[in-house]
Amino acid sequence: MSGIFDDFRREFDKSENALVKIILINTVIFLALLLAKVVLTLGESGNAYVWLVDLFRLPASPNEFIYKPWTIITYFFTHEEIFHILFNMLFLYWFGRLVDEYLGAKRMVALYILGGIAGGLIYMGIYNLLPHFQAEVGASRMLGASAAAFSVAVGASTLLPNYTFNLIFLGPIRIKYIAFFYIILSLAQSIGPNAGGNLAHLGGALLGYVFIKLLQSGTDLGRPVYAIMGGWSNLFRRRPTMRVTYREKQVHRSATLYSSAAPSASVEIPDQDEIDAILDKISKSGYESLTKEEKQKLFRASQQK
Structure with missing residues (x-):
């Protein structure tokens, strides 16, 4: 068991594997909830498990969301069903590695987070603004990384529309057609039992498209996310040991203590x-x-x- 934790720690210590970290966070939360479900169910405390999961679910009701504002983030790191997390993580990995390779890890993370937030806002909006859904507001809650994964997928497809994936039984397919297929599928399922979740997929997809188009024109929507990531990284960065110089009778700290985090390696515009x-x-x-x-x-x- 200690070897598993050591492997996880080593992955999180690496600086250029943001995609793997996102997948690991989703996996750890899924396994923790699964273990909690088994323990609480055997202990005849099923209500406690429902309460626990509701701490992560995004509610459609604004009155409930006021007391759980963190759920606009936690919902897209949380899954309860094995096939739900499996599909989302595979989908995220296939497309996320392209964004990582071409635009860097921080933009892949920004696409994931902003897509998840956009999907959550769309979800809350349709349940409170469309008469067809208003009767279900109080009982509707959402979890899963589908909207965030759709944002990354559509972002990759907008950036590299003619890139091909070799699919089993189908052969090479351009990723723009794969993304288009899943958008149409989500739209077709928007009148089913999971209507809100499928419309949230479209919110994430729209964010991914807009993100790349604006980036290509020189506007980076991910700057607030980069700033938060930088502050979070600085918060947990190990500080250098103080050095005392008795000759000058004053304390010197390493200059790197006050320097900002080194920016990620940039690529100069080629000739x-x-x-x-x-x-x-x-x-x-x-x-x-x-x-x-x-x-x-x-x-x-x-x-x-």
């Missing part, structure tokens, strides 16, 4: 020769042959046009 070399490599070997740095250089160059 035309570099662009031509990258394009030649794509024509010969395809997008998959590019390194992460080459992909980011190509994206930076496209923003300047």
Whole structure:
């Protein structure tokens, strides 16, 4: 058991695996709730389990949300059913790795978080504004990372619409068609028993599309998320040991104590020769042959046009 915890700790100590961290957080919460369900059910305390899960669920009722504002975040890290989390995490991994490779880890995280928030706001909005759903407001609550995963998927599809996935029995399919299929599927299911959840998917999808389009025009919607991530990282960064110099009779701290967190490695805008070399490599070997740095250089160059 200690080996499992050591593996988890090592993954969280790494700086460039944000996608894995998101998947691990979802998995840990799922397993913790599963264990709690077994223990509380055997102890004939089923009501306690419902109360526990409700701490994570996003309520449709504004009156309940006022007392649980954190649920606008926690709901898209929480699952109860094995196939729900399995599908969402696979969907997130397939598309999230593309965003990570081309735009970097912090933008992938921003897409996930902002998509989840957008999906939650859409969910609350439709249940309180559309007459068809208003009768169910008090009893409706949502959990699951579907809206956040849809945001990442549509973001990747907007960024790289002609990138292909090799699907079993279907062969190579462009990801824009995969994303479009799931958007239509969610829209078709918006009048079923999980109508609110499926419409929340569309809120996440819209956020992913807008995020990439604005980024390509020079506006980054993720800046508030980056600022919060930077502050959170600084809060838990190990501080350097104080050094005392008796000769000068004063205490010196390492200069890095007061410096801001080092920004992530940036990719300079390449010159035309570099662009031509990258394009030649794509024509010969395809997008998959590019390194992460080459992909980011190509994206930076496209923003300047």
